[in-house]
Amino acid sequence: MRTPAPVLRVDAGLQFDRLPPLSLYVHLPWCVRKCPYCDFNSYEARGALPDLEYVDALLRDLRSEIELAQGRAIETIYFGGGTPSLFSAAAIARLLDGLKSAATIAADAEITLEANPGAVDVARFAAFREAGVNRLSVGIQSFRNEKLHALGRVHDSAQAEAAVATARAAGFANVNVDLMYALPGDDVAGAVADLERAVALEPEHVSWYQLTLEPNTAFERRPPELPGDDVVAKIEEQGRALLAAHGYERYEISGYAQRGRRCLHNLNYWQFGDYLGVGAGAHGKVTLPEAGHIARRAKTRNPRTYQLQAGNAAATSEERVATREQAALEFLMNALRLLDGTTVETFEARAGQPERAIGAARAAAAARGWLSAEPGLLRATPSGLERLNKLLELFA
Numbered sequence: 001m002r003t004p005a006p007v008l009r010v011d012a013g014l015q016f017d018r019l020p021p022l023s024l025y026v027h028l029p030w031c032v033r034k035c036p037y038c039d040f041n042s043y044e045a046r047g048a049l050p051d052l053e054y055v056d057a058l059l060r061d062l063r064s065e066i067e068l069a070q071g072r073a074i075e076t077i078y079f080g081g082g083t084p085s086l087f088s089a090a091a092i093a094r095l096l097d098g099l100k101s102a103a104t105i106a107a108d109a110e111i112t113l114e115a116n117p118g119a120v121d122v123a124r125f126a127a128f129r130e131a132g133v134n135r136l137s138v139g140i141q142s143f144r145n146e147k148l149h150a151l152g153r154v155h156d157s158a159q160a161e162a163a164v165a166t167a168r169a170a171g172f173a174n175v176n177v178d179l180m181y182a183l184p185g186d187d188v189a190g191a192v193a194d195l196e197r198a199v200a201l202e203p204e205h206v207s208w209y210q211l212t213l214e215p216n217t218a219f220e221r222r223p224p225e226l227p228g229d230d231v232v233a234k235i236e237e238q239g240r241a242l243l244a245a246h247g248y249e250r251y252e253i254s255g256y257a258q259r260g261r262r263c264l265h266n267l268n269y270w271q272f273g274d275y276l277g278v279g280a281g282a283h284g285k286v287t288l289p290e291a292g293h294i295a296r297r298a299k300t301r302n303p304r305t306y307q308l309q310a311g312n313a314a315a316t317s318e319e320r321v322a323t324r325e326q327a328a329l330e331f332l333m334n335a336l337r338l339l340d341g342t343t344v345e346t347f348e349a350r351a352g353q354p355e356r357a358i359g360a361a362r363a364a365a366a367a368r369g370w371l372s373a374e375p376g377l378l379r380a381t382p383s384g385l386e387r388l389n390k391l392l393e394l395f396a
């Protein structure tokens with residue numbers, strides 16, 4: 001018998017024969033007050049916002065990297081924060097006009113703006129709609145006043161309820177509500193009642209997040225008392241059943257949507273699409289077929305520095321995802337959050353490598369019952385979804 005020749009592991013780099021869809025994330029970093037649980041790049045606004053100057057910086061930023069679109073139209077835009085609804089209608093209109101002249105925006109692009117119920121009025125919302133925003137995401141978090149207080153929110157439950165009605169009155173037919181559960185001192189009945197009040201407002205989409213204690217937040221320094229795992233498990237079981245009974249299909253770990261109302265912008269992240277990111281601290285991800293890698297770009301975080309540097313190389317740092325292992329892991333970290341998972345074909349096209357590159361890890365995950373064994377599909381089983389980090393470790 002002949003001894004098989006040793007197989008040399010040569011990293012063939014990443015190969016892309018087509019580009020994925022392209023989105024645009026725009027970061028607007030100011031809030032009325034910093035919430036104690038929040039680790040987003042957001043800052044308390046002191047005095048009037050420099051919103052028009054900041055819009056000019058955003059447009060310089062986009063123009064300086066528009067060649068990374070590589071001929072693609074932008075299919076979704078997301079104005080996130082911070083609290084974008086603090087920006088004046090004039091600033092948002094100038095921003096959208098500027099984006100349209102700097103880039104090609106698909107005619108049917110989903111354009112979302114995040115709003116805080118403490119910064120809401122119908123005229124401003126109507127002007128956002130008029131400017132081209134067609135989806136509003138309202139950060140409600142809870143309808144219980146004592147919980148809103150514990151979360152350091154600037155609004156009360158009446159304002160939370162009014163925000164969705166205001167969005168409707170302003171002409172928004174596509175509204176998301178952000179809620180959090182497992183709040184300080186939370187219980188099953190209270191958390192489920194929050195969801196009941198949310199679904200009574202009939203939003204098209206609900207993002208239902210478990211509160212987490214993030215590094216460098218006030219809650220991390222002085223942790224509140226959070227409910228135990230058994231309470232959290234009951235909240236999730238009853239909450240998911242309630243959402244399903246009202247027609248909200250869970251399609252991502254924290255994402256629930258009525259039919260046809262999934263968030264296309266977030267879906268593009270989870271399906272490892274490309275995105276440009278403009279604004280203080282914004283991140284972008286761009287596939288570069290000729291270079292054989294994926295570029296991850298991040299903008300300087302401080303809003304003042306950003307305003308000075310936007311459009312110059314100094315505002316941007318770049319990292320390369322150039323190995324198969326890293327690209328596969330990053331792809332799966334996103335795609336396996338989706339309850340439907342994704343196709344092997346999408347993996348090959350967007351992680352730039354053949355399926356066999358992850359064959360052994362995939363087989364190991366399927367043997368543990370964490371990954372579906374269906375050919376052509378990469379999908380976590382319910383048990384895999386419960387322990388996503390352990391599942392991903394098999395691919396690390």
Ligand SMILES: C[S@@+](CC[C@H](N)C(=O)[O-])C[C@H]1O[C@@H](n2cnc3c(N)ncnc32)[C@H](O)[C@@H]1O
Pocket residue numbers: 037038039040080081082083114115116117138139140141178179180209210211212213214
């Ligand atoms: C960037 S915030 C944007 C919404 C808006 N700034 C607001 O708070 O009303 C996006 C969402 O992330 C969620 N979130 C923020 N920090 C969180 C944390 N520590 N744990 C869980 N969810 C969190 C909240 O539901 C929040 O609405």
Ligand code: SF4
Pocket residue numbers: 030031032033034035038039040042081082083116139
């Ligand atoms: S309003 Fe939103 S972005 Fe601003 S601090 Fe609170 S959670 Fe963070």
